[in-house]
Structures are given as C-alpha cells and as structure tokens.
Amino acid sequence: MYHVKGLSHQEVMTSRVAHGSNQISTVETETFWDKLIDNFKDPMIVILTVALVIVTLLALLGFAEWYEGIGIAAAVVLAALVATISEFKNEQTFQKLQEEASRIRVNVFRDNSVSVISIDDIVVGDMILLQPGDKIPADGSLIQGKVKVSQAALTGEPEARTKIPGAADTANLEDPHAVFRGTIIEDGEAVMEVQQVGDKTHLGKLAEGLKTDERPGPLRVKLAHLADRIALFGYIAAPLIAVVFMFKAIYLDNGGEAAAMAAYIANWHKLIYDLAIALILAVIIIVVAVPEGLPMMIAVVLAQNMRKLLKSNVLVRQLLGVETSGSLNLLFTDKTGTITKGQMETVGFLAVADEETGTAMIQYNSCEELPRKNAHLLDVSLRENTSCVVNCNANKESERIVGGNSTDRALLKFVRADIKECQYEEKSFEQVDELLFNSSRKFSAVRLQEKDGQRMTYLKGAPERILNKSSSFYNSQGNLTALLASKKEAIFKEIDSKGDKGFRLIGLALTEEDIPESLDDIEDHLCLLGFAMIRDDLRLDSAVTIKELHSAGIQVVMITGDRKGTAEAIAKDAGLISSAEDIILTSEEMTNISDEKLKGILPRLRVVARCFPSDKSRLVKIAQEMGMVVGMTGDGVNDSPALSAADIGFGLGSGTEVAKEASDIVVLDDNIRSIASAVHYGRTIYRSIQKFITFQLTVSVSAISITFLGPFLGFELPLTMIQLLWVNLIMDSLAALAFSGEPPLPEYMEEKPKKRDEKIITSSMWQSILFNGFFTTAICVSFLKADSIRGLFATEEIFMTAFFGVFVFLSNFNKFNVRVEGLNLFDHLAANKGFLKVVSMIFIIQVIITYIGGEVFRTVSLGIQDWFWVVVFSVGIIPFDLARKYLFSKHKKTV
Template structure:
C-alpha cells in the first residue's frame, strides 16, 4: 500500500460527514394507511357516491328519506377506501420485508492505517476503501492504487468488463456523467461490482450526491394515470351524465304527470302550496332513486377486492406487487421495452458450445482424451476458483464462465493430482492474447487464448478418440464466423510437448478445441416473448450493448426478424426529432448503446401516442424510465433504486414472469368486465323500472336500501366469485386495449341493454299479470317477492356473463369458489326475507310461502335462455 493512503482519522470522519453528509440514499417514505385512505376520495366513482350521500342526507333532514339510506352509502365509501388502503399498505410491507431480509452492505475501509469493516452508510467523502474481487462499489470515487476489472451493468446495462487503473494526482470524477464516463480508466461508481483485481478507492461523492443518488432524486415526478383509472374516469362521466340527465327528465315528467292528473296547470296550482311541495319532494325522491340506480356503487369495492385477491396469485408466479394498479396496467400494455441482461439473457457469461478442430459441435463428456486435455487447459490457466460456498470467485468474467463449464468436482480433482502441478505459468495479457501453463508431470504446456493466435501455430487437432488429426481450416473458419455473427466470443485451447517459453506459442501446438462464450438467451424467455408478441404487444429490447451483439441476441430471442424491422443506436435516435421517432416506433425492435435518457424519451413518446407502456430494468440507469412508464417491471436482483421505481418486482428476473404478469393483468381486467356486465344489467333495469313504475300505478317497487344491498353487500361477495375466474390462454391472443378505450365495448353494451330490457319486462309482467299477485297472500309479500325475483335474476345472470360461449359452466371446475359464493349469496337473500323484525323493516321485506318462491325462481331463470338467444344472434366479441 502506498504511504499516502493512511485513511481518515476519527475527527476527519466527523468533519467530512458534517460537510458532505452520510452515504445513505433515503428511500421513499412508505405511504401510511390514512394517506392511502384519503387518496381514495380522488376516485371518480367515490366522488359520485359522496354526492349521493350528501343528497340523501339532505332528504333525510326534510323527512323524505330514512336514516339508513345515507348511512349505507357512507359505509360503502368507507369500506372501499379501507380495502384499497389496506391492500396498498400490505403490498408495500411485503416489498419492505423482502428488502429487510437482505443482508446489509458493508465495506472494508482504511482509517488511521487500519482496515475496518463498517456499514456502507457510514462511509464519508475522503475515505479510502479496499476493493477486492467480488466486492460491490458503494460510493463514487477514483482508483488511487491498484488495478481492477469492474462490471458496470447495473449502471449502463452492458455486461462487459471495464478495466480501471490508478488515477493521476488531482483526478476527479466529471460533474457531467455520460455513457462514456462509466468506462473511463479511473472513475468508480456506486452500483458497480469488482470482477477481478485489488485496489484502493478514494471516495469523492456519497449518498444523494452519487450518480445513483441523483437517479433516486429524478424519480420524484408524478406518475401517469393508470389505464384503468382513465377508463373509470370515462365511465364515471358517462354514468353521471346518464344518471343526472335521466333524473331531471323523469322528475320533470312526473310534474307533467301530476299536472295532467289535476286537470291542467290552473287546477294543479289551485291545489295549494303544501300539495305542490309534496309533489316536488316526491319527484326529487324519485330522481334520487334514479341516480342511485344508475351508479354502480359496488364497482370501486369490487376493483379493490379483485386487486387484493390477485396480489397473492402473482406472488406464486414470482411477481411481487408493489402497487396493485400495476397488475391491471400490465394487462393493458401496447408496447414493452425490455432490458437485455438478466431478463432476456441469463445475466452471466457461460460456455454455450464446444467444437473441435474440424468445426464439429462435440459432447465433451463422450470424448475422454479431449475432455482430459481441455480440463487441464482450463483448470491450470485461470485466475478463478471455487470458494467454500461453492461459488466461483476471482478471475475475470471469462475465467469464471470457463470454470463453471469445467465444474467444481473436476476442478478439485485436478488440484489433488500430483501430475498436474504447475511448473511455470504466464497469465493472459492484451498483447499476447493467450495464457499458458507448463505441467512437468504431463510433460506439456497448455494454452488458452484467442483463436487467431493459436490457429496460427496449430496444424493438428484432437478427435473424439484422442487421435491427432489434420485441422479442417475451411470448416473451422465457417464455424468461428457463425459464432461471431451470433455475438459469441470464441476461445481456443491447445497443448505443446515443449516447455513454456514466455510470450511464445510453440510450432507443435495441437488444438484441443474451441468454445463459444456468451450471455445466452433464456430458453423460457424466447417462448414468452413469442407469446407476448402474439398478444399484440410490441416488444423492444433496449440495451447498452453494441449494435451487432444486440441484433444477434434479438434474432435468437425471436425479437428481430429483419425486413422492415429496425435496429437503432442511441446516436441514430439522437439525430431524429420526436415526430420522426414516432413515425417509426411501430417498426423498432432493438435500441443499442442506449442511455438512460433514451429510455425515458421512448416512454414519453409512446405515451404521447396514447400507448400503454411497460419498461423492465434492474439498474440505476433504468430507474427514471421505470418510474415514468405506465408499469415498471423491476428485477428482483436489481438495485434498490430500480425496485423503488417499479410497480411490479420480478423476483426471478425472468421474462416468462413478465409474460405471466401480463396474462394475469388481462385476466383481472376481463374479470372486472364480467362483473361490470352483471352489475350494469341490474342497474339499468333498476333505472327503467323505477322510472316507469309510478306512471303505471306501481309505488316504489325498489327501495334505496334494496339498491344499496344489491350494489354493495351482494356485489362485494360477487367480486370474490369473479376474482377466482381462471386465466385462459385465449386472453393472450386478444388485441391490446387503447389507453382511452371505453370499458363498455359495443358487444358488451348490446348484452347489457338486451338483458336489462328483459329484466324490466319481467318486472312489469310481475306487477301487471294477475297470476303473480295471486301467488302471494298480501301486497307486502307480493312486493317482497318482486325484490327476491330481481335479486335472483341478477344471480342467474352471473352465469351468463362468465363466458361468451353457450356453455355458461365452461371452466367452472377451475373456480369452485364461484359456486360456493353463489350459493351463499342466494342463502343470504332467503334469510334476509325470512328474518323479519328490524331487518325486515329496513329492507321492507316480509315472509311469503312456497307458491311465491316458485314464481320467483321461474321468472328469474328466464334470464338464462334469453341470453342464450342473444349469444346466438349477436356476433361474438373480436379477440
């Protein structure tokens, strides 16, 4: 160690901490239950419910409403916000528990000439940190002494070794960080990892002043509204217009009705002020009922419950939900920007292929002599080794990949053999492009190095039987070119029977074979990408790698097929205006040499095109784009800054898990649509019945308490039925939805209108056909029977909306909860009618006999055949 590196004294540490601060990067404060609870009042549906509650309370004060009507609505609002807030807190706690379970980072710091191990948060500017192979770099600084090879992939996405050398006196990290700054010869950044070597770093920036800290501050921007929130805003507006305009028109119609009954306007005015006031209050009461009927009060609660139910399902497929709305957003994606390293590829170099001197791919395990020679060439020409935890440590990334290919058992077996001791050795260097080791016990020198260096000397190669045969230079050249086109690094191995001579390869070299090394594509990612593309989602790989490497990986991952598809570099993007980029976005498949600004720019442009955008990433450089995207998929092995930015954390770093998140997101949205169809049928029918009934002499067939019971209590249970609906493969073949697309599509509207009209007809028949009145002993029983028929029809329609096919029991075995909850709801409805007392008074219900129940069931069951006819006569929704 150089004399100048003595480290700070205790006093200097305190002074530096006061001046520059600590090395901690404060994480975002978790939102409290009450913050999330109050945030719920921003929901458009909740706002409508609040207006209704205020109006109902006013009606109660003037004696036109019962106390339990406004109270029921207020309870509904509080219940929705409670469930939503509790889900948000639970998701955040799960993430923080995962984070807390991970071991805290420590550093080896030199203070007062003594090496001490301290928590990373206690590092200060001026500290001297000892860096060794495998260490994380946990502050920004410069290499003051030694030589290192570092991995900056967490910062720039490039899985490449970056050599670092001793900085000259006075060298400082540049204030402006660019993509080239990461790979300069002397600068070291928080988030990088030491691959090989040893050295001392002088800390120049800590905490929020580090490049990682600045990234964390950049993520304070407001997130875009989720697609579901956009759709709900639109639906709330439509329902508000329908409900309020409908209420005003019907209220005015009632005034006209009252005037006509009185014999004209003059006669009506002559009835007196009190009579007219009574009619006004009656008309307002009817209008309030219409508004209550129109608004799906249970929808916010349903969405909250369904999101809560699905967080557990996704955790089972390695997706940790940080923000519940991210689930549905994942299912709405139009375009997905995916990081390469660790997501599409495995995130580490490995030997992908071994081939002999004639260019033939060979299974090394079936060729004993070739295997023996290769093991010696790898095991005795490496700076890597296996530690006591069975991990490969030391050496560079290539050495580590080769040692994994060799295997721990073979490595230790070589170490135990007396005939494999090294007599002389020369390490790899950039000038020679090879390393060599002489083994006296073998009487041979073994080489590992660049193919062009070894092939310049080799004329013979080993075959699978261990014979030395002529090299097929043409076939071998074609094989090497092919692997190079696939972005593989090729290494050659050989031996000579001569003793080691420094910086030379002997002319009698025999080629053992060659290997192709690469950060290879995950097999499951290839299939998942294909499924996501079939789902109509454009996948774009965005990486820091050079164009040729990125293009080769994209081809093997089924991302890029040539033709009019584009592979662009960061520099090419920078030369284009925003409008020019927007025109070619549908054709882009790969962006190479990407900077963090490129990622954020692409997300912004796609959102301006009304596309729902997803972004995957694991590094600090990905964090701003993860935050800006509609849904950010942070990798579980990634930096904490990235995880803080994402809505979903992919625990296994696998593109297949991203595909599952998209699949479950689509399933969740489709299940919400099923519920919407079920509820809006009953709501629309309630509007029609409430509007028509007074004109034909039927007094308030549905009370406000009836509607609240249907829209809240029953719906909360019904939401659990649909939350368990299975994820079907056909959902991944449906086209993506636009951000501003209406929740209610044309086929959905047809189903809602037809079934609500049919339920309205059933209601009018119930009151106008004498047969149904005859099934009940009293008028109170008759009205109670109508309430039960209305609810039972609602529950029969639950089967209709499950599937677009004629078989309403399709896949019911995969959701047994549906049947259990359906039976429970029906039982609760029967009990509600049978209890009597205060409950009966609140819900205006009385007991009735068997004849009445038979009439109720027969009328409700007609919902099934009518919807079957609709399905046959109307076109199915397009996939």
C-alpha cells in the first residue's frame, strides 16, 4: 500500500498557472479550403477547366453562347462544394466524437487520497499511480515501486525497460528513473511524480506521436477495385460518345455529301466549337460514370453511424473495424464483463474443516464469521496482496477502492475495505517485495515484514495450483494443521462442485519463503488459508445476443481464465453449449494438440478455459489460416498481440490502455450486446453502400446510353452538358446523403457474413441496375421519338424541358425502388428522415430549375398538364421495378 499525500487543491491551481496544462496541441488537420483546393486538383476537374477556357474564348469571339461556360463552371463549383462540405463536416464530427470518447482517465494522489481524473487535468507535481497496462500520462520520475515500461512509442525499441525510484533526468530517454508520456506499463506497480506536462513532454514535441496509421479494410479495397472498373467503363464510353457527336456534326448533319462536309470543315470556328463541345461532353460522361461520390459516401455513413454506435457504447478507433465487422464469422470473446455482468461479488469463503466435523470444507458467508486469527490473516492477505488502492476516508464510495481489477475490488469488499469506518492499521506492515497478478503467472504475491521483524509471503491465485502446493492449513482455532492427501482429494471434489455451479474460486495461502517467479518454483509446503467464492452473474441479454450472433452466421467462442467447470456452467447458461458435439478445451489440452488437429476441432470449439494470452494469438492465427474473419476481445497488456493480429480487435472499456491502443473498436461497457451492435452497424453500412452503388450505376447506364444514342435519333444533345452535371450531382453527392442514414434492420443479422472475396455488386444488384437502367433508357427514347408523345406538348422547347424533367424524376423515383429489396416501398421509410429530405429537395430544385433555368439549363416554364405528363412517364419506373422484384426476387412474398 502506498502512503502518498499528493497535492492539495490550491497547489494544483498554482501548478497549473505556473507550468501549464497537460493538453497536447493537436496536429493541424486539413482545413476546409485545403480540401476544396484538393477537389479542384482532380484530373477530371482540370480537364473540364481546360475545356471551359476554350468555350469561354469561343463565347468571347461570338462562336458560343455566354451562359454555357458560366453554367458549366457553376455546376462544377457546386458539386465540389457539396462534396467538400460533407466530407469536412463529417470528418470533424468523427474526430471530435472519437477524442471525447477515448479520453484517458488517471489515478492521482491528491488531498491524502486517490482520485480518478482526466489526463488533461494533470499538473506538474502530481503523484500518479501506475499499474500494468496504463499509458503514462506525463514525463516524470518514479518515487515508489518498480515497473517495466515499453518505450516503443518514443524509441521504437521492442524490449521493455525496468524503471526504479531515483532522481531522474527527463531529457534522457535512457534514464532508469525517468518515465515518459505515451509509454506503456507492462509489469509492476509504482508511483510517479510529474515533472513535465503537455507540449513540454517528449511526446508533445513529436508530432508523429499523435498520428495513427489506418489500414484499408476489405470494404474499401473492394470499393477501390469497383471504382477502377467503373472508371474504365467511363474512359471507354467517353471517347466513343465524342466520336459519335462529331460523326453527327460532320456526316449526318450534312447528309453525307462531300461538298457539305468540306464546307463544314472549312468553317474552322464551327469545327473548333463542336470539337470543344465533344471534348466537354466526353469529360462530363467520365464525371457521370466515375463514382467520385463513393469516398464521400463512406465518410458520411461512418460519421453518422459513429454517433449511433457511441450510444450503443461502441467507440470506433479505426474505420477498418466497423468496415470489417459485417464480414465477421468468428468471435473470440472474454467471459468476465462481456458475457457476465462484470459485477463481481465475493459471496463466501471456503476454509478447510477440522477433522472432527466430517466434511472437507466449511463455508463462511462473511468475514466476521471466520475465526479471529483466520479473519485477520485473510484481511491482511487481501488488503496487501492487491493492485488496488484503498481510501477509507474518501467521501465517495466509488473512490474508496481505486485501481486494480474487478476481482481484487470484489475481494476487498468482502473484508469491508470499502466502508469509511474501517479499522485496518496499514502501518503495521512494511512491504518488502511484490509480484502483481497477470494472465501468464496466474497468481500474485506480496512479502511483508511485521513490527516484530517476522517476514511472511501472502499468495493468491488459481485454487488447484495453490492447493497442490499446500501441506498445511489453518483450522477453526487458527492453528496450523497438517493437510493430509485424503483431505486434499476431498477438497478438490468440493472445488469442482462449486465451479460446476458457476462460482469462481480464488485460492489464498501463506509461506515464509521469498516470492517465487512461478508457483512451480516453490516448495510444496504452503499454509492454506482457504478459497474466496466469487459470483459474476450472466448478463440478462447475453443468451439472446449469442443466439442473434449465431443466427448471423457468427461462431462465438468464450475464452476465460476460469476453471473448466466454472466456464462450462456459464457457457451452458449463455447458450454457447447446446449439444454433446460442442467442445471445451483447457489451455493445457490445447497445448498438446497440433495446429492441424486444432483446425479440425475449431468449428465445434465453444470454450477455452484457463486461457493464456499466447493461446489467443494461436487461435487467431489458425482461424485466419482457415479463411475466417476473426474478432478478438481483450483487456490486458498481454492481449495486445492477439488484438492486433485479429481482423477486428475489440478492446474492453474496463481494460488497459495498451489493449485499447491495439484494438480497432473499444467496447465501452464490455458488453457482448455492444459487439453485436458493431456487427449490425457494419452490415448496415455495407448495405447502404450497396444501395448507393445500385442507384448510381443505374443512372450512369441510362445517362450514357441516352447520350450515346441521341445523335443517331436526331438529337445533338438529348441532355445538355449542364443538365448532365446536375444529374451527376443528384446521383453522387445528394444520393450519398440520401442512403447514408439507412437504419440497421433486424434481417441483416439473419444473413450470413460476407466472404473476403465476395463481390460488392451482387447478381440481384446487377439485375436492378440493368433492368431499371435500360427501362429508363427505353422510356426516354420513346419519349423523344414518339410523335404521339411529342403532340402532348405545345412547343419544342416545352417538349425538351419535359424530357429533362422526366429523366430527373425517373432517377429520383428509382431511389424508392433501390432503398428496399421487398415490395413495400414505405418499409422503415420514417427511420431515414434524411432520405425523404434529399428526395423532396431534388424534386423541388428540379421544378425551380425548370422555371428559372432558362437558356443555361435549356428549360422553359411548364404548365400543370405538362407536369402531369412528366410525372406519369417518370413514376412508371416504380410499378416496373415492383414487377421485376415479384417475378425474379427472393423477396417476392414480402408485403
């Protein structure tokens, strides 16, 4: 136990004024204007700009209309602005939410007790409690304890360095007494005194220390590949359309007569103008074809869902995590706090019964029931052999036991360390040595010297290992008694019985020997004190969540440090074990199995008991070799290799900072329900992007087809350059906003995970794209060529304005088709209010353009009857697609 007073409130205020805050200045991020300028550096924008200059020069010379250049420029600027605003706003939102949710909390000694404060509130002179897994919050020196520190974040060295108390030179990274911000405590426990804060720390001086590398997830790889293929299509189509345009201008418009064609070519002003129009048209076709809205779509979807995920206690650290979660098909999950509540309670203490009682063990339900001497030894053992700090005088009950893990806190509450009136005399002992618990050792120990000079080592760990090393026990009178082999056998049976009922047992013992590095190194004559019984009830929604994950095609394997019997009891209650074919392995059993044999067992594996961190890494490696997309949870220092190796690392909110750093997603409440939410949102994002792609490619197919066929139908430009740019804005930027807010539907969790090599465009998507794309083309061609349709409109100008409206309305109505796979177009429509806003806005803007667009958009005012026919011809895509779904889709029965 540490006896550190710490700074007073006034001293904290004085230090903050004198030395500044512990906040590190943020690295300058790309500004709005930087992003806008970058968007204008896009090759297609550059080509458009060159073409724009040509058109402007021709307009100045009187060979082109003035508004064509202005209209193109306005459309390009508007598209770039919408993309930039959306991208910038959503990136800012994402970063802000991430920073707020991932802020580190620190245990600091102040006013003679330990408080939990934000890392930003630390000041020079503060005394900080450092424990395994902590990220050191400032630069300073050790004043008590001993730790092993990984300084890889600053030096790149993989080997941890031992740090001991002493006068430190914080300018020297090699100093054995100095510790530095951003480095990680791997082992040991200590108290540091802060000497440098904020930008004055080594980390504060290194901008690189604040940057994180982001791996591209499988979804982004698929999208990048898709974008390249679509762009290739655009690059092929664009010159063909330019050639067709010039073929019409040179050959068709001149009736194929050589003299007329020669005269046309001789009129070089007209020829250059038409070549410029052909060039611009080709570039606009590329703009329409290339899905430049995809990156913005991802940014918008992730930013919007980031806030929703935070409400579900999921913090996305790496976008890779949420992108990949839709493909997850194997989840290795911790038990404590994830499947169980994590609210550990010590419900009793098992002591060895005296021979004459006729039973192996006797259970005490409170510390007060134990014999006086045994109660005293238990009190000393639990209070001194712990990584927690006890503040008996703290006013807040939550701050009376600080630090440590949930097991230690539960044990301390059993000996009433959390009550303000506790009478324990901390200064009765002097700590000589200490060995903290970690998942590799499976035990912890402390060596104490009493006032009379006697030294004793108190051990705490796995019950079977403690019992195996015990040769005596404390009887009901507090006297040492020999522990016979027959008694040991009966105790083992009692331990197994308690474990099978779901209790977790912790063995406690004493010895006069020094602290061993391993329990294997100690002689078999420990003095057994007994076994603490800890209960951690199953979360109420764990069984339902695991069933949901199973329905989603995700195999769930529980990994735990508990005994096999305890793990099996929890696994049965949680629904992980439901048949005789389900397999439970212990770490020891797994060690004796080859990788090839383990691959055969893995599909039926449900529980790994007494699991070591190295087992986690091995399981991840083997599962990935089998082609699985693997998720791994972890909370300890030694879990970081497995978290990093997994396709998705789920760090637990109650865990160490090093585990969180190694993870892609942090589950703030440790709950498996939150992991399921991450999977659900990952699948939702994947589906939202699929909807966007379906809509976008449908518009691309129809727009390119109509533009290509136009000259052969006698129309120079069925859709003008400016109209095509407006269509591009509809299908890219605005469509991204429309589909980004799609809700997570229950049916998404009934689908199988996406395979690594699965194409993002499915056969049903291609069916929708081609059917609706060519239906739109057919409607538009019929509209342009049928004399009966042309007769519905008073003038040619009204007719072409109506055609423009029909094409835009067709695309906008098709959003309703794309949004759902079933026949009910109103299904969950209210859950995506942004969709209705965007669709309504496009309809409204199209009407406004019709009346004020004039020569720029080639529009004139339409009457009520004209609008009636526009709606009639365009809304037809809805019954057409419903018929397609009914005839071909697996959702034909959906209503």
